[in-house]
Amino acid sequence: xxxxxxxxxxxxxxxxxxxxxxxxxxxxxxxxxxxxxxxxxxxxxxxxxxxxxxxxxxxxxxxxxxxxxxxxxxxxxxxxxxxxxxxxxxxxxxxxxxxxxxxxxxxxxxxxxxxxxxxxxxxxxxxxxxxxxxxxxxxxxxxxxxxxxxxxxxxxxxxxxxxxxxxxxxxxxxxxxxxxxxxxxxxxxxxxxxxxxxxxxxxxxxxxxxxxxxxxxxxxxxxxxxxxxxxxxxxxxxxxxxxxxxxxxxxxxxxxxxxxxxxxxxxxxxxxxxxxxxxxxxxxxxxxxxxxxxxxxxxxxxxxxxxxxxxxxxxxxxxxxxxxxxxxxxxxxxxxxxxxxxxxxxxxxxxxxxxxxxxxxxxxxxxxxxxxxxxxxxxxxxxxxxxxxxxxxxxxxxxxxxxxxxxxxxxxxxxxxxxxxxxxxxxxxx
Numbered sequence: 001x002x003x004x005x006x007x008x009x010x011x012x013x014x015x016x017x018x019x020x021x022x023x024x025x026x027x028x029x030x031x032x033x034x035x036x037x038x039x040x041x042x043x044x045x046x047x048x049x050x051x052x053x054x055x056x057x058x059x060x061x062x063x064x065x066x067x068x069x070x071x072x073x074x075x076x077x078x079x080x081x082x083x084x085x086x087x088x089x090x091x092x093x094x095x096x097x098x099x100x101x102x103x104x105x106x107x108x109x110x111x112x113x114x115x116x117x118x119x120x121x122x123x124x125x126x127x128x129x130x131x132x133x134x135x136x137x138x139x140x141x142x143x144x145x146x147x148x149x150x151x152x153x154x155x156x157x158x159x160x161x162x163x164x165x166x167x168x169x170x171x172x173x174x175x176x177x178x179x180x181x182x183x184x185x186x187x188x189x190x191x192x193x194x195x196x197x198x199x200x201x202x203x204x205x206x207x208x209x210x211x212x213x214x215x216x217x218x219x220x221x222x223x224x225x226x227x228x229x230x231x232x233x234x235x236x237x238x239x240x241x242x243x244x245x246x247x248x249x250x251x252x253x254x255x256x257x258x259x260x261x262x263x264x265x266x267x268x269x270x271x272x273x274x275x276x277x278x279x280x281x282x283x284x285x286x287x288x289x290x291x292x293x294x295x296x297x298x299x300x301x302x303x304x305x306x307x308x309x310x311x312x313x314x315x316x317x318x319x320x321x322x323x324x325x326x327x328x329x330x331x332x333x334x335x336x337x338x339x340x341x342x343x344x345x346x347x348x349x350x351x352x353x354x355x356x357x358x359x360x361x362x363x364x365x366x367x368x369x370x371x372x373x374x375x376x377x378x379x380x381x382x383x384x385x386x387x388x389x390x391x392x393x394x395x396x397x398x399x400x401x402x403x404x405x406x407x408x409x410x411x412x413x414x415x416x417x418x419x420x421x422x423x424x425x426x427x428x429x430x
Contacts, residue, residue, distance in 0.1 A: 014049040019326040020292040035164040036091040076229040077171020088157030094150045168216045234258040238265035291320035310334045325354035362391040379408030399426035
């Protein structure tokens with residue numbers, strides 16, 4: 001379930017988190033990053049909740065993709081083509097050589113706000129355990145404007161990466177065709193991608209020529225990848241559009257897996273718990289080992305007050321994909337909410353593991369602080385909340401909570417030393 005920060009959304013970027021969608025995008029991007037000689041773990045990919053077709057790089061190794069681009073795509077190849085092009089910009093160091101990449105804000109400011117202004121979610125579920133707002137000086141209108149030389153270089157790199165990964169550039173060409181129509185619109189009505197990545201006939205002709213000669217052109221998409229893509233698009237539509245629009249897009253007459261998925265989410269948002277669970281049950285009969293269907297069922301039950309019943313599906317989701325910290329967050333929140341000491345202690349372990357996997361996401365630390373507090377471990381609770389405040393950029397609170405942690409921790413112990421580091425960091429930054 002998406003939660004918006006009105007101030008952050010009005011002033012800048014609204015980022016969503018979702019385990020399934022992020023995993024799908026990783027499956028698209030990781031081979032391309034490897035082909036470009038990049039460490040996939042060093043490139044951060046962010047999903048921007050914006051209806052417009054856009055994708056861009058900022059801060060060197062950060063790729064931002066609009067949900068509008070994902071929803072508008074008909075095939076995985078279209079999104080993969082855009083990612084390949086943006087990877088060309090990253091590998092080519094184009095952002096580093098562009099002095100006016102982001103007007104009014106540095107890349108460091110972008111990353112600081114992304115890490116420091118995470119908006120805590122009420123659910124760890126499907127289209128977003130959280131929304132993160134970016135700073136007021138940063139908005140989609142301030143994106144990098146590449147030179148034509150850089151655009152052509154990125155196109156050339158993109159087709160090399162696609163060829164190296166044995167993929168067709170037809171998706172990139174299809175996206176160019178979609179964006180070419182935008183060139184006819186006045187600037188105010190164009191999607192940002194056209195304004196920041198202006199198309200030329202030469203660019204289109206280059207990709208056309210490659211498609212005509214590539215041995216990988218015309219090869220069909222794998223059924224598994226098509227399904228993952230259609231699920232991603234259905235999930236975004238069901239969560240980001242009104243339930244009425246989603247149900248119109250996924251009528252009861254459509255028995256496809258993605259349509260049932262979309263209807264389950266739309267019914268949950270109405271809310272119509274009975275219909276949501278009925279749709280989910282058909283999906284789980286068909287795919288009993290799908291972690292994201294179990295996650296959604298846990299979320300639906302949890303957010304409708306059936307906390308105890310939510311534990312089992314969340315546990316199944318974590319058992320199936322224990323490497324996804326967002327799934328652990330969903331389970332931990334339900335365990336904490338039961339009020340049972342044993343489950344609260346289990347939540348602590350899940351949250352500790354989530355922090356180990358992804359130490360930069362503030363909600364993990366927020367709920368870890370709550371769980372420690374309910375377990376009577378007040379000093380560790382204060383330390384977790386100090387870490388959270390530091391990530392959010394709230395230096396006064398970070399210092400206060402770290403001082404409290406130091407008072408309750410053995411002097412010189414690793415947690416005490418970490419609390420002292422936070423105090424020093426807060427003092428040095430203020």
